[in-house]
Amino acid sequence: MSLIRVKDRDFKRSITAEQIAERIQAIAAQIVEKFKDKDPLFLVVLNGSFVFAADLLRQVNISCGVSFLKMSSYEGMSSTGAIKQLIGLNEDIAGRNVVIVEDIIDTGYTMQHLYQTLQDKNPASLSIVTLLVKPDSLRVDLHIDYSCFHIPNDFIVGYGLDYDGYGRNLPEIYTVVAEG
Numbered sequence: 001m002s003l004i005r006v007k008d009r010d011f012k013r014s015i016t017a018e019q020i021a022e023r024i025q026a027i028a029a030q031i032v033e034k035f036k037d038k039d040p041l042f043l044v045v046l047n048g049s050f051v052f053a054a055d056l057l058r059q060v061n062i063s064c065g066v067s068f069l070k071m072s073s074y075e076g077m078s079s080t081g082a083i084k085q086l087i088g089l090n091e092d093i094a095g096r097n098v099v100i101v102e103d104i105i106d107t108g109y110t111m112q113h114l115y116q117t118l119q120d121k122n123p124a125s126l127s128i129v130t131l132l133v134k135p136d137s138l139r140v141d142l143h144i145d146y147s148c149f150h151i152p153n154d155f156i157v158g159y160g161l162d163y164d165g166y167g168r169n170l171p172e173i174y175t176v177v178a179e180g
């Protein structure tokens with residue numbers, strides 16, 4: 001078992017670089033097949049997706065646009081959870097075949113809100129690709145077109161995802177080790 005320390009917590013390796021590369025290759029092939037003649041626009045959700053998007057999109061060797069957006073970290077609580085606002089999208093997505101590139105879907109509230117916000121801008125189609133899904137945590141009805149891994153409800157770090165700002169540069173994915 002490969003153990004590391006990020007800030008003040010221990011993590012153990014749960015998905016290797018080799019496993020990640022293998023899944024990305026498979027997903028990229030599906031995306032190429034589906035979108036090769038569709039002039040897609042990939043919208044990468046910062047910050048956590050930057051590593052995944054870099055690896056995925058370098059294998060999506062078709063004509064496409066790539067842009068970036070962010071869901072603000074402001075969290076006003078409502079009955080349905082944290083409400084985040086879309087910021088940084090400069091493209092006109094009307095009539096485009098848009099593919100959202102996300103790092104992880106946990107409860108799904110963030111993605112549901114983003115999906116609806118983008119849908120209101122009238123894209124020709126709207127699809128979701130995510131590196132990770134926590135199916136047991138999912139609280140909304142969401143059609144996830146492409147996902148690389150389904151994982152348990154434990155906190156993970158690495159490959160773009162952070163623990164309090166640290167660990168994004170780890171090349172593999174690590175799961176927190178319970179304390180005590």
Ligand code: 5GP
Binds near residue numbers: 104105154155156163
């Ligand atoms: P959701 O709205 O789906 O519950 O939350 C999605 C967001 O929660 C992700 O974009 C990510 O920022 C954060 N998140 C959820 N689970 C994890 C995790 O295990 N590790 C990290 N680093 N972030 C997570």
Ligand code: MG
Binds near residue numbers: 045046048102103104
């Ligand atoms: Mg994210």
